[in-house]
Amino acid sequence: MSATLAAEAAPIAQAAGPHVAPLMGAVEELLGEIAAGTAPQLAPHGAATIAAGGKRLRPLLVLVAAGAPEPGRDTASLVRAAAAVELVHSATLVHDDVLDDAPMxxxxxxxxxxxxxxxxxxxGDQLFARAFSLLVQTGRPDEIRALSDAGSGLARGELLQRADAWDATVTLDRYLLRCELKTARLFEAACALGVMESGRADADPTVLGSFGRRIGLAFQLLDDVLDVSGPVERTGKHRGTDLLDGTVTLPFIVARERDPQLAALDPRTITTPQQAEEVCDAIAATGALDAAREQALELVAGARRDIPADLPEAQRRALDLVATGVVARYA
Amino acid sequence: MSATLAAEAAPIAQAAGPHVAPLMGAVEELLGEIAAGTAPQLAPHGAATIAAGGKRLRPLLVLVAAGAPEPGRDTASLVRAAAAVELVHSATLVHDDVLDDAPMxxxxxxxxxxxxxxxxxxxGDQLFARAFSLLVQTGRPDEIRALSDAGSGLARGELLQRADAWDATVTLDRYLLRCELKTARLFEAACALGVMESGRADADPTVLGSFGRRIGLAFQLLDDVLDVSGPVERTGKHRGTDLLDGTVTLPFIVARERDPQLAALDPRTITTPQQAEEVCDAIAATGALDAAREQALELVAGARRDIPADLPEAQRRALDLVATGVVARYA
Structure with missing residues (x-):
C-alpha cells in the first residue's frame, strides 16, 4: 500500500485489488509534478495545498470505476484521467478559498x-487549464466532454450559490440543482471517465456515471448536515459556518417548514458563531437533520442499485465501500 | 457585410472573401447564446461585456487561417472553434478585471x-469551461490540446506578470516570455485551429501558427508602447497605467539602459497619473519607444514571411492585412 494513500481511501483501494494503490501513487506523483511545475512562484505552502491532502476520492473513483486493467495494458492514460479530475477539483478549491477569504x-x-x-x-485558472492539457493526451473526445461539462457545471453551481446567498426562501429544487452542479457532476464524470478508460468497449459510462452522481449528491447533502450537526472535532470548524456565509442548505430548508421562527429568520441577522450555533440547535430540534440524512441514505441506496451485477466481485465491493464511506462520514 | 462585424475586422473579412462575414456573424450569434445561457444571474451589463465588443481579432484569425471552405463543407465546427478561442480570451478578461478592480x-x-x-x-471559470465544451464537439484532440495549452499559458503569463509586479529589474527575456504566454500563444492557437479546421490534410498548422505567434507578440509589444506613448484619445486611458499598476514593459526595459535616472527609479514611487506621465516622457526622451516599435515591426515582417506562398491569393491578402492591422495600431 502506497504511503501517499489517504486513510479514507486505503480500504477502498484494498478491496478493489492490488492494482489500485500503485495507480493512486502514480496519480499522486503526477499531481505533485504539476503542482511544482505550475506555479514555481507560489510559496511552498501554496504548492502543498494543491499537491497534497484531501481524500482523493475523485481520482479513486476513476480508478475503481475503471476496474482492474487487463494484463499488459498501459495505464498511463488512466492515471492522467484520474489526475485531471482532481485538478479540476483543486482549481475549484483554490478559487473558492479566494472568494471565501479562507486562510486555511x-x-x-x-x-x-x-x-x-x-x-x-x-x-486556479492554470490548474483548470492543465487538467485539459493532461486529459487531451489520451485523445478521447468523450472524456474531454465529460470533464469540461463537469467543470462548466461546477462554475455554474458556484455562481448559483453566490447568487442565492442570504436568501432564506431558496427552494428545495434550487438547492438540489446547486448540489448537482457543485458536486454530483464531477463525481459522475469521474466514474464515467473510469469506464471510458477501462477499454471495455461494451461498458456504458452512464451506468456507473449515475452511481457517481448519486454518491456525489449524497456526499454534498451529508456535508451540509455535518455543518449543522458537528461535532467540531469531526469537521474542524464551528457549527453553522454555512449559515454565517449566507449559504442556505437542506437542513434549514427542511426545518423552516417545521418551525415558524426559523421560517421568519433573516440569515443576515446571524453574525456571530454563537448565534449560528443557536440556529443549528433550533434546526436540529425540528428533526430536520434526520430527514436530510434520510434523503442522503436513499441516494446512497439508489447508487448501490446502480452497481452492475456483472462487474467483477472485487470491483463491486470497492464501489460498495465508496458508497459506505460516504454514509460513514456522519456515523 | 454583417452588422456585427467590428470596424477593424471588416477590411480583413472583406479581403479574405465573401465567406468570412457570414461566418463571423455565426460566431457572434454563438457567443451571444453562450453569454446569455452561461450567466442568467448576471446583470445585463455583465452579459454585454462578455457577448459584445472587442475587435474579435482572435476568431477572425481562426477563420482567415482556415481559408475559404470547400463548397458544401459544413462550417459548424469551424464556427465553434472560432468562438471557443474568443471564450478563452473573454474568460481571461473577466478575471483580469477582477484582479485589477476594473470598473469599465x-x-x-x-x-x-x-x-x-x-x-x-x-x-470567468464558466466561460473557460464552456470553451472546451464547445470545442470538444468537433472531436479533434489536437485542437483541444492547442487551446488548453494556450489557456494554461495565459494563466501562467498572468501569474508571472503578478509575480514580477513592481520589479524594475525584470529582464528582457522574462518580459518576452510573459508576452509569449499572455498573448502570443492564443494568437498561435487561433491560427493553428483554423488550419486544423480547414480540412486540408496536407496543411501544417505550425506554419500559420508561427505567423500567429509573431503577430501576437508584436500586438503585445505595441500595446505596451501605446501605454507609454498615448495619445489618450487613442487608448482611452491616461499614459503610464502599466507603470501605475507596477507592470514593467519593454519601453521601460529599453529606457533604463539609456537613462541612469530611470534605472534608479523604484516603480512604487509612481503613485499619481501626473507622475506616471512624467516617467512616460522620460522614457520617450531616450528613444526607447522607437526601439520597441522597431522590434515589433521586425516581428511583423517575420510573420509576413511565414505566410505560405502556395495559399490562395485572397487568403494571403487577408493574412497580410492582419499583420498590417497590428502595425497600424500605433500609426
Missing part, C-alpha cells in the same frame, strides 16, 4: 493566504 | 463592477 484548508495555509488573491486566481 | 471595459461596466468579485470569478 486541510490544516495548511491556502494559496490565497500565502500568495494573495491575484496569484491564487491565476493558479 | 470597452465603455461598459465590467462583470466585476456589475456583479461583484465572486460572480465575476465564477463567470
Amino acid at each position: 484548508r486541510r490544516g495548511a495555509p491556502t494559496v490565497y493566504a500565502s500568495a494573495g488573491r491575484a496569484m491564487a486566481t491565476c493558479a | 471595459r470597452r465603455g461598459a461596466p465590467t462583470v466585476y463592477a456589475s456583479a461583484g468579485r465572486a460572480m465575476a470569478t465564477c463567470a
Whole structure:
C-alpha cells in the first residue's frame, strides 16, 4: 500500500485489488509534478495545498470505476484521467478559498493566504487549464466532454450559490440543482471517465456515471448536515459556518417548514458563531437533520442499485465501500 | 457585410472573401447564446461585456487561417472553434478585471463592477469551461490540446506578470516570455485551429501558427508602447497605467539602459497619473519607444514571411492585412 494513500481511501483501494494503490501513487506523483511545475512562484505552502491532502476520492473513483486493467495494458492514460479530475477539483478549491477569504484548508495555509488573491486566481485558472492539457493526451473526445461539462457545471453551481446567498426562501429544487452542479457532476464524470478508460468497449459510462452522481449528491447533502450537526472535532470548524456565509442548505430548508421562527429568520441577522450555533440547535430540534440524512441514505441506496451485477466481485465491493464511506462520514 | 462585424475586422473579412462575414456573424450569434445561457444571474451589463465588443481579432484569425471552405463543407465546427478561442480570451478578461478592480471595459461596466468579485470569478471559470465544451464537439484532440495549452499559458503569463509586479529589474527575456504566454500563444492557437479546421490534410498548422505567434507578440509589444506613448484619445486611458499598476514593459526595459535616472527609479514611487506621465516622457526622451516599435515591426515582417506562398491569393491578402492591422495600431 502506497504511503501517499489517504486513510479514507486505503480500504477502498484494498478491496478493489492490488492494482489500485500503485495507480493512486502514480496519480499522486503526477499531481505533485504539476503542482511544482505550475506555479514555481507560489510559496511552498501554496504548492502543498494543491499537491497534497484531501481524500482523493475523485481520482479513486476513476480508478475503481475503471476496474482492474487487463494484463499488459498501459495505464498511463488512466492515471492522467484520474489526475485531471482532481485538478479540476483543486482549481475549484483554490478559487473558492479566494472568494471565501479562507486562510486555511486541510490544516495548511491556502494559496490565497500565502500568495494573495491575484496569484491564487491565476493558479486556479492554470490548474483548470492543465487538467485539459493532461486529459487531451489520451485523445478521447468523450472524456474531454465529460470533464469540461463537469467543470462548466461546477462554475455554474458556484455562481448559483453566490447568487442565492442570504436568501432564506431558496427552494428545495434550487438547492438540489446547486448540489448537482457543485458536486454530483464531477463525481459522475469521474466514474464515467473510469469506464471510458477501462477499454471495455461494451461498458456504458452512464451506468456507473449515475452511481457517481448519486454518491456525489449524497456526499454534498451529508456535508451540509455535518455543518449543522458537528461535532467540531469531526469537521474542524464551528457549527453553522454555512449559515454565517449566507449559504442556505437542506437542513434549514427542511426545518423552516417545521418551525415558524426559523421560517421568519433573516440569515443576515446571524453574525456571530454563537448565534449560528443557536440556529443549528433550533434546526436540529425540528428533526430536520434526520430527514436530510434520510434523503442522503436513499441516494446512497439508489447508487448501490446502480452497481452492475456483472462487474467483477472485487470491483463491486470497492464501489460498495465508496458508497459506505460516504454514509460513514456522519456515523 | 454583417452588422456585427467590428470596424477593424471588416477590411480583413472583406479581403479574405465573401465567406468570412457570414461566418463571423455565426460566431457572434454563438457567443451571444453562450453569454446569455452561461450567466442568467448576471446583470445585463455583465452579459454585454462578455457577448459584445472587442475587435474579435482572435476568431477572425481562426477563420482567415482556415481559408475559404470547400463548397458544401459544413462550417459548424469551424464556427465553434472560432468562438471557443474568443471564450478563452473573454474568460481571461473577466478575471483580469477582477484582479485589477476594473470598473469599465470597452465603455461598459465590467462583470466585476456589475456583479461583484465572486460572480465575476465564477463567470470567468464558466466561460473557460464552456470553451472546451464547445470545442470538444468537433472531436479533434489536437485542437483541444492547442487551446488548453494556450489557456494554461495565459494563466501562467498572468501569474508571472503578478509575480514580477513592481520589479524594475525584470529582464528582457522574462518580459518576452510573459508576452509569449499572455498573448502570443492564443494568437498561435487561433491560427493553428483554423488550419486544423480547414480540412486540408496536407496543411501544417505550425506554419500559420508561427505567423500567429509573431503577430501576437508584436500586438503585445505595441500595446505596451501605446501605454507609454498615448495619445489618450487613442487608448482611452491616461499614459503610464502599466507603470501605475507596477507592470514593467519593454519601453521601460529599453529606457533604463539609456537613462541612469530611470534605472534608479523604484516603480512604487509612481503613485499619481501626473507622475506616471512624467516617467512616460522620460522614457520617450531616450528613444526607447522607437526601439520597441522597431522590434515589433521586425516581428511583423517575420510573420509576413511565414505566410505560405502556395495559399490562395485572397487568403494571403487577408493574412497580410492582419499583420498590417497590428502595425497600424500605433500609426
